[in-house]
Amino acid sequence: MAYTLPELPYGYDALEPYIDARTMEIHHTKHHQAYITKVNDALQGTVLEGIDILQVIQRIDELPAEKQTAVRNNGGGHANHSLFWQIMGPKAGGVPAGELAEAINDAFGGFEAFKTEFSNAAATRFGSGWAWLCRHADGEVKICSTPNQDNPLMSGVGCEGIPILGLDVWEHAYYLNYQNRRPDYINAFFSVINWEKVAENYAG
Numbered sequence: 001m002a003y004t005l006p007e008l009p010y011g012y013d014a015l016e017p018y019i020d021a022r023t024m025e026i027h028h029t030k031h032h033q034a035y036i037t038k039v040n041d042a043l044q045g046t047v048l049e050g051i052d053i054l055q056v057i058q059r060i061d062e063l064p065a066e067k068q069t070a071v072r073n074n075g076g077g078h079a080n081h082s083l084f085w086q087i088m089g090p091k092a093g094g095v096p097a098g099e100l101a102e103a104i105n106d107a108f109g110g111f112e113a114f115k116t117e118f119s120n121a122a123a124t125r126f127g128s129g130w131a132w133l134c135r136h137a138d139g140e141v142k143i144c145s146t147p148n149q150d151n152p153l154m155s156g157v158g159c160e161g162i163p164i165l166g167l168d169v170w171e172h173a174y175y176l177n178y179q180n181r182r183p184d185y186i187n188a189f190f191s192v193i194n195w196e197k198v199a200e201n202y203a204g
């Protein structure tokens with residue numbers, strides 16, 4: 001089965017005023033759809049066709065060399081955006097609770113310190129990419145960032161663990177509303193994080 005665009009769990013205007021409806025609609029229907037179309041094309045007839053996208057991006061080296069870049073970029077794009085839509089929501093923001101809150105406190109010393117470090121990772125990613133919060137095998141959480149559409153599940157990207165929260169810092173994610181003000185977009189993102197969903201991802 002070829003991948004199809006997952007529906008957003010909320011309307012395009014649901015994240016206003018933090019993320020505007022026009023950006024959300026273009027981001028979802030044009031950018032995410034383009035990654036899906038291209039990864040479907042690249043996987044056609046290969047051993048990884050029809051497999052869960054999170055498995056695919058961990059097994060890119062099983063593909064013919066000439067397919068690997070397309071699957072890395074577009075399969076990564078599909079996986080990354082699928083997570084991104086889920087970890088945002090209307091009437092969200094605030095702070096995490098439960099085991100996730102404890103893990104964040106253990107790793108960073110508190111929520112504000114976590115926010116500062118995550119924001120810094122997102123702000124200092126040169127060019128296009130993502131900032132991540134990942135769960136490691138022992139339950140520890142760590143922040144990292146990747147270029148392009150790389151995902152921490154890919155090997156050799158300098159990021160490890162299972163991504164439970166991701167922030168898209170490609171210009172297409174914020175330019176209509178924020179232009180060059182990436183730090184303002186990063187700050188606004190904290191008002192739309194769906195911590196319940198992130199906690200679900202943490203619990204696995």
Ligand code: MN
Binds near residue numbers: 031081170172
């Ligand atoms: Mn994007």
